[in-house]
Amino acid sequence: MTLSVNAAAERFEIAGGFKISRETRTHAQVVVVTLTDGEHTGRGECVPYPRYGETLESVQTQIADIAAVLRDGLTRSALQEAMPAGAARNAVDCALWDLEAKKAGKSAAELAGVGLLKPVTTAFTISVDTPEVMAEKTRAAAHRPLLKVKLAGPGDDERIAAVRKAAPESTLIVDANEAWDESCFERNMAACEAAGVALIEQPLPSKSDDLLAGITRSVTICADESLHPGKSVDGLRRKYDAVNIKLDKAGGLTEALKLVDQARSQDFKIMIGCMLGTSLAMAPAVLIAQKADFVDLDGPLLLARDRSPGLRFEGSTLFPPQPELWG
Structure with a gap:
């Protein structure tokens, strides 16, 4: 079944603000990718990194550009070549991991060979x-x-x-x-x-x-x-x-x-x-x-x-x- 692909920007308030050497922020701004095959849903979240020229809009554009091949069944392996490293690929990759886990009825840790996760x-x-x-x-x-x-x-x-x-x-x-x-x-x-x-x-x-x-x-x-x-x-x-x-x-x-x-x-x-x-x-x-x-x-x-x-x-x-x- 063809995948449904959605990329939505979301904002979350930071308690008390957040300050580092080059910026001060009041909100976390993220993009959430949701992949649905009609029965199972996988999600992944990324945070655009301004230091590398990423914005909410640029990340959403990257995801929109890859949506057609995602709908046709792009694999995680192929994704590594289809998109450059960065926030957009992270959200898609993690959504694919989540979707695979849901479809297999196994944890992503098991699929990755990591073993039982510990605190x-x-x-x-x-x-x-x-x-x-x-x-x-x-x-x-x-x-x-x-x-x-x-x-x-x-x-x-x-x-x-x-x-x-x-x-x-x-x-x-x-x-x-x-x-x-x-x-x-x-x-x-x-x-x-x-x-x-x-x-x-x-x-x-x-x-x-x-x-x-x-x-x-x-x-x-x-x-x-x-x-x-x-x-x-x-x-x-x-x-x-x-x-x-x-x-x-x-x-x-x-x-x-x-x-x-x-x-x-x-x-x-x-x-x-x-x-x-x-x-x-x-x-x-x-x-x-x-x-x-x-x-x-x-x-x-x-x-x-x-x-x-x-x-x-x-x-x-x-x-x-x-x-x-x-x-």
Whole structure:
């Protein structure tokens, strides 16, 4: 039977807003792809990434352009060649996984060969702000075992010291979103080492991250923006110790599973990350989380309202998705 294909834009308010080094947001904007064969329905969600020129409109256009071949039975394997890596392909790929699982009467994890999904501990994000405001927000989250701290460049040494003082027991990972440069790199690195930070995500702009090659450090440095959409991990090992795999950049669960294997073969640590989306966007990433060293899938925790049904969280413990949500 011919598939029905729909791509709808949705908005979800962010509780208290969300601020990183290059933008401030009040709402999560997502695109949801729904595929229906008349009996079964599969869904996938993506978050357009402005850094790579993606918008709600451009993603919906990409999906509309592929709709005809989807209706005729385009496979997940063929999809990898039919669409470029990015948010649009992620939503379609995850919807196909969900549809396949529903039709087979099996979980997506079983179809992927991942095995029985287990609960994981996710990071909880502290937005960038003044040291005083970040310390206040951190104190409210200090009971969480893993905190992800957004940074912004100059002054990050004071920010990370304030956060560490406010959460002395939590494991800290930090994300500079490419905001450091040579003027503050050494000072910020030293502050992170002094605070016992476990991982620094993308400290330098991807175009000028050669500074990372060969430097001695005690903190794991993780590539995010330097792992470009549609690219492999090849060539990153001399600069990075870990890679952040995001389904929206990989272009879906199918490619993300391959990236995990590539990363492990090159002795990278693995972080599974997310854009700011709902439980529907996080659900497929839970499969990757089973093999990850660091899990950052707190998108739904940052929303004023998640979709229903959503993922189950108990504190920072994230439980596998139920079939009613995805997979």
